[in-house]
Amino acid sequence: MIRLTFHGTRASTATTSPQHQWHSLLQIEADETSLLIDCGSDWRDRLPTATPDAIILTHGHNDHAGGVTNDIPCPVFASEMTAGLLTSRPKNVRIFPAEAELSFGPLRVIPFPAPHSLRAPMHGLRISSGDSTLIYLPDVATLQNVRSLLGGAALYIGDGSSFDHDYLRTEEGASCGHASITDQLSWCAQAGVRKCLLTHCGEEVCRNPEAAGLRLAGTGSMLGLKAEFATDGMVLEL
Ligand SMILES: [Zn+2]
Numbered sequence: 001m002i003r004l005t006f007h008g009t010r011a012s013t014a015t016t017s018p019q020h021q022w023h024s025l026l027q028i029e030a031d032e033t034s035l036l037i038d039c040g041s042d043w044r045d046r047l048p049t050a051t052p053d054a055i056i057l058t059h060g061h062n063d064h065a066g067g068v069t070n071d072i073p074c075p076v077f078a079s080e081m082t083a084g085l086l087t088s089r090p091k092n093v094r095i096f097p098a099e100a101e102l103s104f105g106p107l108r109v110i111p112f113p114a115p116h117s118l119r120a121p122m123h124g125l126r127i128s129s130g131d132s133t134l135i136y137l138p139d140v141a142t143l144q145n146v147r148s149l150l151g152g153a154a155l156y157i158g159d160g161s162s163f164d165h166d167y168l169r170t171e172e173g174a175s176c177g178h179a180s181i182t183d184q185l186s187w188c189a190q191a192g193v194r195k196c197l198l199t200h201c202g203e204e205v206c207r208n209p210e211a212a213g214l215r216l217a218g219t220g221s222m223l224g225l226k227a228e229f230a231t232d233g234m235v236l237e238l
């Protein structure tokens with residue numbers, strides 16, 4: 001069993017709501033193992049748990065890595081580019097190669113490159129324990145090979161930056177920015193993933209979380225999916 005706690009679910013937007021107050025930070029636990037995924041500047045000097053076994057960073061943007069300080073009490077796993085963008089120097093930084101499986105007790109984590117930013121390259125995470133698998137992609141612009149990357153997952157946790165505006169731009173021929181929620185739901189439908197949670201909520205969602213939630217549930221059910229926004233403090237088991 002995997003236990004998920006969404007300590008924070010907000011993107012870098014200045015607008016906050018009680019449901020989406022803090023930068024996206026997900027705690028994942030299985031048996032006695034506890035991982036934190038991302039640590040944006042909102043979490044500087046106030047980690048939500050005193051003793052994680054590790055922190056894994058998806059990329060180097062401030063809302064994901066800006067809370068990492070020299071005093072972080074556990075190993076910090078990051079890609080080489082992400083580690084190079086850290087403004088602090090924690091004692092125990094471990095570089096992961098993409099596609100290599102990391103093991104933490106019963107949890108297996110496979111980072112995979114996902115288009116989002118050339119300056120701060122993003123790694124999505126495929127996280128499993130036993131036969132439960134989830135995908136964590138809080139910032140993503142596009143996705144190739146949707147079926148092979150998402151297939152077999154019981155849960156997709158994606159990028160809630162915007163419903164329709166896919167905040168996309170092209171940098172040196174590569175798609176960067178944020179895919180719309182609607183596009184991500186269609187990836188899930190293609191890959192047969194039936195449950196979707198959106199975190200990293202942007203302006204549109206933070207301004208009116210209730211309306212956004214209704215709209216998300218409706219769009220999801222048209223595609224045969226159960227879709228909702230993760231909210232700060234939400235706990236669920238997989
Ligand atoms: Zn972000």
Ligand SMILES: [Zn+2]
Binds near residue numbers: 059061116139
């Ligand atoms: Zn980002």
